[in-house]
Amino acid sequence: MDLAWYALLGLFFGAYLVLAGYDYGVGLLLARGGGPAGRRAALTALGPFFLGNEVWLVAAVGILFGAFPVLEGELLSGCYPAVAGALAGVVLVTAGVQLRSRHTDERIRARWDRVVVVGSVLAALGWGVLLAALLQGVPREADGHVVGVSHLATPFAAAAGLAMVALIAVHGATFLTLRLPAADAAVVGRSARRLVPVALTAVALATVVGLLSTRVRDAVQQPAVAVLLPVLLAAALLVARAALARGRPGWALVATGAALALPVALVGAAVWPYVLVSTTDPGASLTVADAAASAPTLRLLGWVALPLLPALLGFQAMCWWVFRGRTDGRAPVYW
Amino acid sequence: MDTLLLARLQFATTTSIHFLFVVVTLGLVTLLVGMQTAWVLTGNPAWERLTRYWGQLYVINYVLGIATGIVMEFQFGLNWSGLSRYVGNVFGAPLAIETLVAFFLESTFLGMWIFGWHRLRKGVHLALLWGVALTAYASAFWIMVANSWLQHPVGYEVRDGIAHLTDFGALLTNPSLGMAFGHVVSAALLVGGMLMAAVSAWHLIRRTPDHALFRTSLRIGLVTAALAITLVQGFGFAQFGPVAEVQPTKFGQGPEAQALITEWTARFGPGDYTPPVLASVGLGFMILIGFTLGCVWLLLPLLFRDWIIRLRFPLWLVLLALPLPFVAVILGWIAREVGRQPWVAYGLLPTDQAVSPVGAPVMLASLIGFSLLLGTLAVTNWVLLARHAARGAGDPPLGRPPAPPNEPAHPEPALA
Numbered sequence: 001m002d003l004a005w006y007a008l009l010g011l012f013f014g015a016y017l018v019l020a021g022y023d024y025g026v027g028l029l030l031a032r033g034g035g036p037a038g039r040r041a042a043l044t045a046l047g048p049f050f051l052g053n054e055v056w057l058v059a060a061v062g063i064l065f066g067a068f069p070v071l072e073g074e075l076l077s078g079c080y081p082a083v084a085g086a087l088a089g090v091v092l093v094t095a096g097v098q099l100r101s102r103h104t105d106e107r108i109r110a111r112w113d114r115v116v117v118v119g120s121v122l123a124a125l126g127w128g129v130l131l132a133a134l135l136q137g138v139p140r141e142a143d144g145h146v147v148g149v150s151h152l153a154t155p156f157a158a159a160a161g162l163a164m165v166a167l168i169a170v171h172g173a174t175f176l177t178l179r180l181p182a183a184d185a186a187v188v189g190r191s192a193r194r195l196v197p198v199a200l201t202a203v204a205l206a207t208v209v210g211l212l213s214t215r216v217r218d219a220v221q222q223p224a225v226a227v228l229l230p231v232l233l234a235a236a237l238l239v240a241r242a243a244l245a246r247g248r249p250g251w252a253l254v255a256t257g258a259a260l261a262l263p264v265a266l267v268g269a270a271v272w273p274y275v276l277v278s279t280t281d282p283g284a285s286l287t288v289a290d291a292a293a294s295a296p297t298l299r300l301l302g303w304v305a306l307p308l309l310p311a312l313l314g315f316q317a318m319c320w321w322v323f324r325g326r327t328d329g330r331a332p333v334y335w
Numbered sequence: 336m337d338t339l340l341l342a343r344l345q346f347a348t349t350t351s352i353h354f355l356f357v358v359v360t361l362g363l364v365t366l367l368v369g370m371q372t373a374w375v376l377t378g379n380p381a382w383e384r385l386t387r388y389w390g391q392l393y394v395i396n397y398v399l400g401i402a403t404g405i406v407m408e409f410q411f412g413l414n415w416s417g418l419s420r421y422v423g424n425v426f427g428a429p430l431a432i433e434t435l436v437a438f439f440l441e442s443t444f445l446g447m448w449i450f451g452w453h454r455l456r457k458g459v460h461l462a463l464l465w466g467v468a469l470t471a472y473a474s475a476f477w478i479m480v481a482n483s484w485l486q487h488p489v490g491y492e493v494r495d496g497i498a499h500l501t502d503f504g505a506l507l508t509n510p511s512l513g514m515a516f517g518h519v520v521s522a523a524l525l526v527g528g529m530l531m532a533a534v535s536a537w538h539l540i541r542r543t544p545d546h547a548l549f550r551t552s553l554r555i556g557l558v559t560a561a562l563a564i565t566l567v568q569g570f571g572f573a574q575f576g577p578v579a580e581v582q583p584t585k586f587g588q589g590p591e592a593q594a595l596i597t598e599w600t601a602r603f604g605p606g607d608y609t610p611p612v613l614a615s616v617g618l619g620f621m622i623l624i625g626f627t628l629g630c631v632w633l634l635l636p637l638l639f640r641d642w643i644i645r646l647r648f649p650l651w652l653v654l655l656a657l658p659l660p661f662v663a664v665i666l667g668w669i670a671r672e673v674g675r676q677p678w679v680a681y682g683l684l685p686t687d688q689a690v691s692p693v694g695a696p697v698m699l700a701s702l703i704g705f706s707l708l709l710g711t712l713a714v715t716n717w718v719l720l721a722r723h724a725a726r727g728a729g730d731p732p733l734g735r736p737p738a739p740p741n742e743p744a745h746p747e748p749a750l751a
Contacts (some may be wrong), residue, residue, distance in 0.1 A: 047450055051445055058404070059435055059438075061408050062435060065419060066432070077691035099716070300428055311440070323450060334732060
């Protein structure tokens with residue numbers, strides 16, 4: 001039961017990073033110029049999916065609270081700056097994307113677009129640092145509380161944050177290659193291919209810094225899984241590059257999506273059976289089973305979630321199906 | 336400044352801003368469902384124009400509802416980790432259900448509704464709006480289940496100092512839930528109706544084009560507000576009985592309150608177990624506003640032969656009364672939430688035990704940062720709402736037909 005809910009939590013958070021990842025990727029790429037028309041086109045491509053993507057985060061945190069209340073309290077308050085930063089980023093992107101076109105003045109729109117860029121960077125950095133915190137352990141004391149927030153300030157967390165920014169940039173560019181009208185897609189496809197080596201470098205840097213960090217080496221419980229993470233990430237990025245080069249942006253998007261989902265799955269697996277590894281007191285590490293809500297709560301949530309999941313996935317799939325294909329002059333414009 | 340006070344201030348700020356937007360969301364979506372259903376059933380384009388105009392305002396308002404809602408959800412973990420540690424097994428369940436059953440679908444449906452004009456069949460498009468409305472109500476319901484549990488914890492047992500769920504049904508039949516849910520939902524309808532009436536009144540005072548459209552929405556708004564205020568008053572007064580029973584300290588100092596305080600002093604040690612005066616002040620002013628708004632009924636006879644528009648001064652009254660329901664909903668929350676102090680879960684978990692053990696500087700930075708961020712966004716949002724409301728129903732971007740295929744698509748669709 002615990003394991004099923006842990007997997008579900010991973011599924012929702014992973015899906016959030018994959019789906020909202022291209023929101024933030026597109027948001028980040030608003031900074032690359034292309035003028036008002038280019039930014040408009042990018043947001044139109046994102047359009048119908050935006051709201052449906054962001055809700056995966058809300059659902060993930062709902063599951064975190066309902067099924068893993070102890071983890072929710074310790075993880076969020078123990079990694080306060082990372083979570084608050086990501087949250088501020090999410091709020092900025094949510095407001096910026098939806099409100100920028102409600103202004104008629106192009107200068108104000110450009111200002112909102114800068115807000116979206118900043119928000120996208122903050123969100124990516126924050127989630128990257130949070131995943132790094134899980135992998136490098138937190139100073140959890142015997143009383144069950146994580147002490148202080150300075151434990152986040154490590155080179156590994158910084159490298160992981162930067163790697164996340166690079167990954168969402170590649171992901172966003174790949175999404176635009178799939179969605180924009182064919183002529184614009186070629187241009188953004190070239191950017192996506194050029195971004196792949198950048199992301200590979202960032203992942204390599206994070207890997208090296210992680211291997212050198214004693215905290216990461218001590219916290220990881222399943223070294224084989226941890227080593228697999230950068231290998232699979234690099235493989236996914238190379239597949240994406242090859243697919244882009246062959247003009248198969250759909251497969252490229254699957255690959256870059258995998259690159260964003262993999263860290264969630266593999267970080268979870270690498271510290272298993274723990275979820276929060278304590279760096280100060282080995283006895284204070286929090287296992288998944290201890291973090292989970294008690295059995296009656298999980299049973300209740302199970303009965304709610306079981307019939308609901310197909311509906312949730314079905315309506316999301318309906319959204320993807322209705323608005324599939326490249327945008328053109330007749331694409332609905334709203335953001 | 337201690338962490339507890341900062342965390343409470345932050346929660347109060349976020350919740351208040353959140354509530355100002357979600358009541359509008361809930362009220363307007365109900366009226367939108369009526370308008371779009373009328374459009375699909377009658378085919379009358381006037382209903383389509385009404386749906387587009389009010390839908391546009393609804394969608395702008397929705398943005399801040401989500402932004403503040405996400406921050407609230409995270410705040411439970413960031414600032415109130417004791418809440419999840421001690422009562423998370425029970426309190427977390429309705430919140431998790433809310434996100435999955437309600438909010439997840441609400442936003443998915445809304446995204447398709449915004450972009451689905453001229454692309455989906457009319458029936459499907461209407462069904463999406465119904466979906467948005469139903470999930471919005473479901474969302475309000477589950478949030479109220481969670482809040483009512485904090486007001487009056489039921490269906491749990493404490494083992495090893497931690498609350499465990501024993502009877503989920505008890506959460507749904509919580510005496511502090513039923514009337515409060517009715518009260519909140521009718522307050523949302525009141526706000527939606529008043530907003531619609533006031534914006535229409537402004538247009539009718541200014542004699543802008545679209546007299547017929549704003550005449551219709553003025554009538555819809557006023558009738559909704561009148562029906563809603565009666566429900567608000569009814570559900571409000573109906574709450575006094577059950578609330579006084581389960582929360583004797585909320586409204587005063589009867590013998591039951593004294594007995595409870597004696598019991599708490601024995602169990603939790605000596606302390607100040609009476610809620611701050613602010614709660615009763617909030618309650619008093621809210622009731623005053625509630626009675627004032629009851630006067631909406633006096634305006635209804637003036638709908639006959641449009642006397643309300645011809646006389647003009649009733650339109651001014653409607654316009655000037657717009658802030659009242661917003662003030663009242665905030666005061667209502669103050670009465671409910673501050674009235675529960677010093678408990679986060681009444682009689683079970685004191686507020687000071689629920690706060691996260693983070694340092695005051697971190698908490699202060701978070702309070703200032705998020706208050707500035709959400710405050711700025713809220714003001715920006717209201718300015719945008721006012722501008723779009725004033726712009727009239729000429730050609731709102733929401734639901735604008737796409738360019739005909741033979742013309743070059745305008746790459747920069749002017750957003751009127």
